[in-house]
Amino acid sequence: MTRPANVSGWLRLILPWTLLAALLLLPVARPSDNLIRLLFLTAVYSTAGLGWNLLGGMAGQVSFGFAVFFGLGAYTTALLMHAGHSPYFGFIGGASIAMLASFFIGLPTFRLRGPYFVIATIGVTEAVRVIMNNLDITGGASGYRIAEDKPFNPLEHYYTAIVAVALAVLVSTIIANSKFGLALRAIKQDQDAAADLGVNPFTTKLWIHAFAAGLTGIAGGIYARRAGFFYPGDVFAFQTGINILLIPVIGGIGTIWGPVLGGVVFIIVEETISAKYQDFHLMIYGALLILIVLVEPGGLIKSKHLWVRLGKLLIGLFTGETWKALFVMIREILRKLRFLKAQHIEE
Amino acid sequence: MTAVEYLDLLIKALLLAGVYAAMAVGMTVVYGVMKIVNLAHAGFLMLGAYFSFELFTRFHIDPILGAVLALPVFFVFGMLVHWVLVRWLPKSDTPTLASLLLMFGFWLVLQNVGYAVWGNEDQSILTPRTLSAVHIGDEISIPKVNLVVFAAAVVCMILLEIVFHRSWFGRSMRALIQNPYAAQIVGVDDQRTSRMTFGLGTAFAGFAGALLGMLYSFSPDFGRPFLLRSFVIIVLGGLESVSGVALGAIVLAILETFSTVVPLPWYWHGWHTFYLPPSYQPVIPFALLVVVLVIMPKGLAGLFNRKWKTA
Amino acid sequence: MSILEVEKLTKFFGGVAALKEVSFDIPENQICGFIGPNGAGKTTLFSVITGAHRPSGGTVQLHGKDITGMDSASLVKRGVARTHQVVRPFKAMTVLENVQVAVHYGRRAVTRTSHAREHAMEALRLVGLDQKANQIASVLSLGEQKRLEVARALATAPELLLLDEICGGLTGAETRSMMDLLHRIREGGTTIMYIEHEMKAIMSVCDRITVLNFGQKLAEGKPDEIQNDESVIEAYLGKNTFRSAPRA
Numbered sequence: 001m002t003r004p005a006n007v008s009g010w011l012r013l014i015l016p017w018t019l020l021a022a023l024l025l026l027p028v029a030r031p032s033d034n035l036i037r038l039l040f041l042t043a044v045y046s047t048a049g050l051g052w053n054l055l056g057g058m059a060g061q062v063s064f065g066f067a068v069f070f071g072l073g074a075y076t077t078a079l080l081m082h083a084g085h086s087p088y089f090g091f092i093g094g095a096s097i098a099m100l101a102s103f104f105i106g107l108p109t110f111r112l113r114g115p116y117f118v119i120a121t122i123g124v125t126e127a128v129r130v131i132m133n134n135l136d137i138t139g140g141a142s143g144y145r146i147a148e149d150k151p152f153n154p155l156e157h158y159y160t161a162i163v164a165v166a167l168a169v170l171v172s173t174i175i176a177n178s179k180f181g182l183a184l185r186a187i188k189q190d191q192d193a194a195a196d197l198g199v200n201p202f203t204t205k206l207w208i209h210a211f212a213a214g215l216t217g218i219a220g221g222i223y224a225r226r227a228g229f230f231y232p233g234d235v236f237a238f239q240t241g242i243n244i245l246l247i248p249v250i251g252g253i254g255t256i257w258g259p260v261l262g263g264v265v266f267i268i269v270e271e272t273i274s275a276k277y278q279d280f281h282l283m284i285y286g287a288l289l290i291l292i293v294l295v296e297p298g299g300l301i302k303s304k305h306l307w308v309r310l311g312k313l314l315i316g317l318f319t320g321e322t323w324k325a326l327f328v329m330i331r332e333i334l335r336k337l338r339f340l341k342a343q344h345i346e347e
Numbered sequence: 348m349t350a351v352e353y354l355d356l357l358i359k360a361l362l363l364a365g366v367y368a369a370m371a372v373g374m375t376v377v378y379g380v381m382k383i384v385n386l387a388h389a390g391f392l393m394l395g396a397y398f399s400f401e402l403f404t405r406f407h408i409d410p411i412l413g414a415v416l417a418l419p420v421f422f423v424f425g426m427l428v429h430w431v432l433v434r435w436l437p438k439s440d441t442p443t444l445a446s447l448l449l450m451f452g453f454w455l456v457l458q459n460v461g462y463a464v465w466g467n468e469d470q471s472i473l474t475p476r477t478l479s480a481v482h483i484g485d486e487i488s489i490p491k492v493n494l495v496v497f498a499a500a501v502v503c504m505i506l507l508e509i510v511f512h513r514s515w516f517g518r519s520m521r522a523l524i525q526n527p528y529a530a531q532i533v534g535v536d537d538q539r540t541s542r543m544t545f546g547l548g549t550a551f552a553g554f555a556g557a558l559l560g561m562l563y564s565f566s567p568d569f570g571r572p573f574l575l576r577s578f579v580i581i582v583l584g585g586l587e588s589v590s591g592v593a594l595g596a597i598v599l600a601i602l603e604t605f606s607t608v609v610p611l612p613w614y615w616h617g618w619h620t621f622y623l624p625p626s627y628q629p630v631i632p633f634a635l636l637v638v639v640l641v642i643m644p645k646g647l648a649g650l651f652n653r654k655w656k657t658a
Numbered sequence: 659m660s661i662l663e664v665e666k667l668t669k670f671f672g673g674v675a676a677l678k679e680v681s682f683d684i685p686e687n688q689i690c691g692f693i694g695p696n697g698a699g700k701t702t703l704f705s706v707i708t709g710a711h712r713p714s715g716g717t718v719q720l721h722g723k724d725i726t727g728m729d730s731a732s733l734v735k736r737g738v739a740r741t742h743q744v745v746r747p748f749k750a751m752t753v754l755e756n757v758q759v760a761v762h763y764g765r766r767a768v769t770r771t772s773h774a775r776e777h778a779m780e781a782l783r784l785v786g787l788d789q790k791a792n793q794i795a796s797v798l799s800l801g802e803q804k805r806l807e808v809a810r811a812l813a814t815a816p817e818l819l820l821l822d823e824i825c826g827g828l829t830g831a832e833t834r835s836m837m838d839l840l841h842r843i844r845e846g847g848t849t850i851m852y853i854e855h856e857m858k859a860i861m862s863v864c865d866r867i868t869v870l871n872f873g874q875k876l877a878e879g880k881p882d883e884i885q886n887d888e889s890v891i892e893a894y895l896g897k898n899t900f901r902s903a904p905r906a
């Protein structure tokens with residue numbers, strides 16, 4: 001690796017490792033079980049989000065159907081564990097089955113473009129859920145229970161998830177910096193032009209779909225093992241696919257750290273705001289999505305402005321100037337919308 | 348099964364197709380003019396059902412009248428949604444991720460409003476019509492409600508066709524569908540037509556939702572299966588044509604109705620037949636969707652009128 | 659020895675024939691021009707040869723091997739590259755990255771990033787864009803974007819290069835430097851097929867010219883033969899018109 005040229009370059013090199021070390025050493029500080037659980041969930045969802053981001057962010061192929069891979073990972077892991085295999089073998093098995101499924105899904109659907117592809121993924125995920133609800137091997141709609149002989153050890157689950165998310169970041173980084181990543185960016189911008197330079201869009205998409213599915217499958221397996229009980233209406237749900245899509249979109253689509261940030265935000269929202277106001281769970285995500293799309297299409301990670309504002313909002317919480325900070329933030333959003341409109345007219 | 352039973356099912360399928368067409372047509376016009384895959388359509392369907400439900404339970408307004416009343420109300424509502432949200436979207440010839448996510452986000456909001464106001468238990472609209480039926484001979488009986496709903500849907504579709512082909516607004520819509528740039532050059536007000544189109548699409552969603560509410564029980568998650576059916580229909584219909592929608596609706600309704608009662612052939616050491624278990628029936632629209640998309644991405648209409656395509 | 663043999667190539671769009679049984683050979687290491695009125699089928703011809711459209715009939719052979727209907731990406735790997743009349747740069751990438759894609763996935767299939775960068779820079783130097791290598795492609799002027807398009811196609815290391823109107827909208831000086839570039843590319847051993855409306859440019863640079871009209875081959879020959887061909891003049895200017903300077 002070349003030496004970074006400036007401070008931000010150094011930061012970019014050092015921060016991930018610091019973060020990883022902090023996460024690995026965290027249990028020494030005896031954090032609460034709940035914090036460990038939250039970090040576990042964040043890591044699992046970030047892993048799935050990073051997987052989605054490979055296909056949706058880097059290659060620009062938006063799929064609503066990643067619940068299929070999440071669910072397949074969960075069920076494969078569970079079935080392998082039931083057959084007496086180690087859970088880690090289960091995760092690998094889950095990833096493999098998810099990758100295999102990704103080829104079956106990709107072969108027909110990658111012949112489609114744009115909206116047709118998106119709509120097809122919705123069809124695939126709904127069909128798979130109905131089938132899984134009826135299969136005997138999955139226990140049908142009533143669900144599946146994983147019974148482990150060992151006592152429940154939250155730290156083992158935690159470390160598994162941290163390793164998974166580190167792996168996902170590593171895979172994403174390697175792909176982003178390789179010639180494969182360059183081809184993905186080319187396909188995202190202009191598939192035909194990419195083909196004219198020798199990139200085969202179809203096979204490239206198939207491969208990245210497989211990587212994405214593998215990571216999502218692992219996430220599904222890890223999630224299932226800790227949950228202990230799950231059913232098709234949960235892991236194969238349309239909503240699960242949406243959550244996996246939301247994470248990179250919130251955090252920053254097409255970036256490496258965006259999905260990680262998105263996972264953090266997602267879990268915070270999920271566990272605090274929507275746990276508190278359960279009745280407004282969907283609305284919170286809906287509003288978040290609308291705001292991101294209209295105001296900050298690059299995601300939170302791209303938004304320096306928003307970070308500054310959020311910081312001020314936090315400071316405001318302590319100094320009692322919350323309302324003022326909130327007001328400034330809303331004004332900013334409105335100004336941005338006006339700017340969007342100006343662009344519109346220019347076109 | 349006897350021939351009469353088949354005929355009975357065929358009639359039911361055709362009646363269903365009428366509602367399906369009304370349900371999908373709103374999505375088609377929005378896609379055609381604005382190139383937005385309107386995921387919030389599901390939310391509008393759901394609101395339409397609750398709209399006529401509320402009118403019925405509170406003011407004892409006949410659900411059919413409720414459905415008709417939904418048209419103007421949802422038209423205004425749709426224009427409002429366009430004005431508040433949709434118009435900010437960057438314009439594009441193909442659906443953008445931004446438009447998909449925006450409409451999806453709005454769907455989530457609508458769904459949540461549904462849960463907050465009406466809770467998550469199933470509701471249904473029961474009128475004397477629901478249980479009575481028209482009998483033809485001994486074997487065929489058609490619930491009256493299906494007939495009424497079908498008639499309402501067909502009348503509305505015909506009205507839409509007239510608006511589409513006879514009015515200034517319809518001409519602007521068709522111009523934008525065919526060539527947005529040329530349309531604007533000759534003076535079609537893109538923003539205004541988009542707004543009214545979105546209103547129209549929403550109006551039809553509300554109307555169809557109210558009709559569907561008379562046939563099925565509903566909850567705030569009501570729209571989802573119908574959203575996917577709408578996709579199937581408009582894809583079958585070629586995404587942009589209103590008459591294609593009718594065709595797509597008939598195909599889907601017939602396949603759904605007959606899928607579990609017609610023996611399907613399969614090969615395993617010789618030919619056998621089997622029946623599709625009813626629990627797998629929901630797979631039909633989704634599987635059909637994928638198959639249709641892959642085999643004929645231009646839809647059924649694309650098979651009939653292949654247009655000149657330039658390099 | 660001919661590098662490309664096209665035999666009775668036909669393409670229908672709906673019921674309309676955009677190409678009707680067009681046949682010709684492209685000799686190795688020459689610059690072959692394709693001219694014809696608008697809608698004559700020139701771009702369609704390129705699209706069918708390079709796999710963007712599947713032909714309705716006829717065959718295309720590269721070095722005597724059948725490549726009819728092969729997809730664009732495989733053709734690039736066999737040494738057939740094209741540019742588009744309407745430029746299509748990857749706007750969110752730098753100029754260098756644009757060309758890098760072509761080096762990685764072209765005929766040479768370079769794997770190492772550092773090598774790919776060198777090759778890409780070489781191509782950019784050839785078209786005179788090396789100063790702008792690290793700029794985002796969307797900020798380039800039209801002339802620069804056209805040169806980028808050529809650089810990308812060149813970076814795939816083609817044996818046969820199909821250029822579609824690379825001079826449209828360029829200034830006189832830019833056009834002249836483009837003609838110099840074509841000569842240099844040819845000297846590097848690449849055969850060129852070249853569509854252009856700019857008559858002066860194409861007459862000066864081409865070894866041979868093929869004229870298409872209404873999807874059919876109208877004439878073929880050296881530039882001065884074409885300029886004096888009755889049927890060509892008729893196709894461009896209509897009957898009973900005195901010959902004047904051909905339209906741009």
